Amino acid sequence: MLEYPLEGIRIVDFAWAWAGAQATSILALLGAEVIKIESMRRIDHSRVFSLTTGQWFDEPDSSVIFNDMNLGKMSANIDLSHPEGVDLVKKLVKISDVVVQNMRPGKIDGLGLGYDVLREIKPDIIMLSSSARGNTGPEREYIGYAPLFSAISGFAYISGYEDEDPVRLSGEIDLLSATSSAFAVLAALIHRQQTGEGQFIDLSSTEATSVFMGEVFMDYCMNGRIQTRHGNKDPFMAPHNVYRCKGEDKWVSIAVATDDEFKSLCQVIGHLEWATDERFADSFSRWHNQAELDKLIEIWTVNHTHTEVTQMLQEVGVAAAPSCNSEDIWNDPHLRDRGFWAEVDHPILGRKTVIDTVWKLSGTPLEVNRPAPLFGEHNQYVFGELLGLSDSEIEKLKKKKAIF
Amino acid sequence: MNKQALTGVKVLEYAQFVAGPYCTKLLADLGAEVIKIEPPGAGDRSRNQGPFPNDIPHAEKSALFLYLNTNKLGVTLDTGIPTGKEIFHKLVENVDVLIDDNHPQQMRELGFDYATLRQINPRLVMTSIAPFGQNGPHTEYKACPLNLVHAGMLGYMTPWVSRWPDREPLQPGGMLGEYGAGLSAATATLAALYVQRMSGEGQHVDVSKQEAILALNRVNAPQFPNDGESDTRFVNLSGLLGDIVPCKDGHIVFQINETHHWKGFVQLIGNPEWARDPVYLDGAERGRRFQTEIRPRVIEWAKAYTKEDLYHKGQAANCPFAVVNSAEDIVNSEHLKSRGFFVDVDHPAAGKIKQPGAPFIMSETPWQVQSPAPLLGQHNEQVYCDRLGYDKHDLLTMRKAGII
Known part of the structure; x- marks a missing residue:
């Protein structure tokens, strides 16, 4: 049996930022050897800056964001605009299985490393290209980040308070797109395993996001209805909201599906009479009077912590959970019990807590076992061991700034 | 029939609503043969969810069901009675993958837990999707999609960079958390399937929806253990423009x-x-x-x-x-038209409805809809008679007894 699912698979990784970088990190956590190609000419901006938190970092190896996004990879420095850099990449592709990149469509072809070229070098190569709008179509060269993907895909329009502007989603959209990329590469690997055939995968981050709301598009196509924002509401369930609890910015989510659950909720709150009150006695009335009901529930929740409310309601079979921040997650005994956290020792950042791989595989258990690479950390391994260059050849390429 | 990436992969789905069915849709749309088990009578819960054409409820016309179940064979089966259990075990014998989203305790009681099923089929990849996973102190907790996006931190961080300081955290629009958990489960499933194809060995894949959603907050979630503080949705540092x-x-x-x-x-x-x-x-x-x-x-x-x-x-x-x-x-986007993103799917009861197509484009093994979502029990004869060897009289008896 294999130790890790993708043991023996080598990936040449040109991806940067979040969506692309995380795609290959997922594959690294599944056991693939992922070699991130980066250079001083083109440095992954998450080594420098975080669009999500607004943090700036002093130097390329001090970014905690880069660490989270690139766990388990190696790093080799190649300048892709240098002809000898391109040659190095080609040599590496020849002994690899997968190439992942997320430059603006057309750019990698311009560098002489497009799919047509790489397929000549390695006929069964699998190449995935991830971009904002995909590799074809009038908007193929348009650029974007996760907040833009959330808007173009349709999610921003249906996310937000009922009475307010749409809201952006951010990092989660990148990481969903990353997961779709990892899924696509795995499907292509399975096909290659069966047939020996490689292929090219064109992934548009906006399309890969729109697929998560198929029923919303179908509602428009069937009924001409343009769905819009509805806060935490459900089309049928009530109460179905998030309620203020004891403490600063502490909230609990409660969702009631049946009359029995509602009765249990009323009992815990100490107002069993609500269960027979004509405003709330059945789901139809509750849905129409939910604003009123929400206020009554919140009068109770504000006197308890979100974990107290959760426990009291779960004991009687009512769905409830805190709206968790990082501290809540850290203190969650369930997650700790399941081994949710891992630690990595980063040479510059020190010991860092990270999320472990979230899938529990009984036969090939996964684990985060190394941090993101330092900039160029694996130059010797890649150029020396894998490509068989001598130390003097490597020095020469460094002087010419092909290795840069 | 064109070759597809997962042609020849056999999947059994014992799941309802969004996450589990979306997971198997991803496999079915790439060519896997998926047999979907629904309870006799009502069928999958998403059949009642809508949206429906002209807002008229009909078990065969719910857009959510139609979208999530393309390319699947549909059978009905009462798994609560001995003959139903026996049939379930026979189905398990002949598949590569089982996707289930039932309560771990319920699966044990039915004799459908991995320890039992691996005796029947050692090659089986069984992916179990549960709100809080297969073990740990919160395994018994009840959770609706709302609770999970909040337990998974996605809710707490939405609206990202909020302009509404006193207002509650929000679920993103639609059912993003459920779709995301389904995609996460599908990715882990392919990793396990890859191992099965290499080594012949099956395994159990434990997917917690809470953790799958938390993984989308890979950067924010470990902030407290690392820095002693927790970002909020009000974060507004200097870099965000x-x-x-x-x-x-x-x-x-x-x-x-x-x-x-x-x-x-x-x-x-x-x-x-x-x-x-x-x-x-x-x-x-x-x-x-x-x-x-x-x-x-x-x-x-x-x-x-x-x-x-x-x-x-x-x-x-x-x-x-x-x-x-x-x-x-989005439905009218010229860019998406040029990429053929939306596809028309013709369904015997609901008619022709446009829906999102491929989440990514594979050059050699294209995504495609070969058949619309199944009618309730549409493939009982095909599966029970042609595959398992029951005769038509058996089928009639089983129907009368309410087994199928």
Whole structure:
């Protein structure tokens, strides 16, 4: 049996930022050897800056964001605009299985490393290209980040308070797109395993996001209805909201599906009479009077912590959970019990807590076992061991700034 | 029939609503043969969810069901009675993959737990999707999609960079958390399937929806153990430059963090006096002045233009601008038409309805809809008689007994 699912698979990784970088990190956590190609000419901006938190970092190896996004990879420095850099990449592709990149469509072809070229070098190569709008179509060269993907895909329009502007989603959209990329590469690997055939995968981050709301598009196509924002509401369930609890910015989510659950909720709150009150006695009335009901529930929740409310309601079979921040997650005994956290020792950042791989595989258990690479950390391994260059050849390429 | 990436892979689905069925849809749309088990009578819960054509409820016309169950064979089976259990075990014998989203305790009681099923089929990859996974103190907790996005931190962080300091955290629109958990489970399933194809060995894959959603917050979730603080949805550090703002006919979103994007932006708005101040050439400084100096001016400027106009002009100026699209905008997008993103699926009861197609485009093994979602029990004869060897009289008896 294999130790890790993708043991023996080598990936040449040109991806940067979040969506692309995380795609290959997922594959690294599944056991693939992922070699991130980066250079001083083109440095992954998450080594420098975080669009999500607004943090700036002093130097390329001090970014905690880069660490989270690139766990388990190696790093080799190649300048892709240098002809000898391109040659190095080609040599590496020849002994690899997968190439992942997320430059603006057309750019990698311009560098002489497009799919047509790489397929000549390695006929069964699998190449995935991830971009904002995909590799074809009038908007193929348009650029974007996760907040833009959330808007173009349709999610921003249906996310937000009922009475307010749409809201952006951010990092989660990148990481969903990353997961779709990892899924696509795995499907292509399975096909290659069966047939020996490689292929090219064109992934548009906006399309890969729109697929998560198929029923919303179908509602428009069937009924001409343009769905819009509805806060935490459900089309049928009530109460179905998030309620203020004891403490600063502490909230609990409660969702009631049946009359029995509602009765249990009323009992815990100490107002069993609500269960027979004509405003709330059945789901139809509750849905129409939910604003009123929400206020009554919140009068109770504000006197308890979100974990107290959760426990009291779960004991009687009512769905409830805190709206968790990082501290809540850290203190969650369930997650700790399941081994949710891992630690990595980063040479510059020190010991860092990270999320472990979230899938529990009984036969090939996964684990985060190394941090993101330092900039160029694996130059010797890649150029020396894998490509068989001598130390003097490597020095020469460094002087010419092909290795840069 | 064209070859597809997962042609020849046999999957059994014992799941309902969104996450489990979306997981198997991803496999079915790439060519896997999926047999979906539904309870006799009511069927999958998503059959009652809608939206429905003309808002008239009909178990065969729910868009959510139709979308999530393309390319599957549908059988009905009462797994609660001995013959039903026996049939379930026979089905398990002949598949590569089982996807289930039932309660771990319930699976044990039915004799459908992995320890039992691996005796029947040692090659089986069994992926179990549960709200809080297969073990741990919260395994018994009840949770609706709302509770899980909040337990998974996604809710707490939404709206990202909120302008509403006293308001509650929000679930994103639609059922993003459920779809995301389904995608996560599908990815882990393919990793396990890859191992099965290599070594012949099956395994159990434990997917917690809470953890799958938390993994989308890989950067924010470990912040407390690392830094002793927890980001909120109100985070507004100096690097963040962009927002959703209203324009003439809707909303646009922009993200102008990087200096070359800022320069493009200044040209786009006509190089006004205020924007020429060199202080804005510093990214961090620009960020500090965003809310007070830049955002109000963008809003004032954007008023005069339509969202489409701003999107294309912004992109032409090399500026990350995008439209906050509604379902209508997306269905009618010329770009998506040129890529064939939406597909018409003709269903015997619901008729022809447009729905999103491929989440990514594979050059050699295309995504495709070969058959629409099954009618309730549509493939009972095909599966029970042709595959398992029951005769038509058996089928009749089973139908009368309520087994199928």
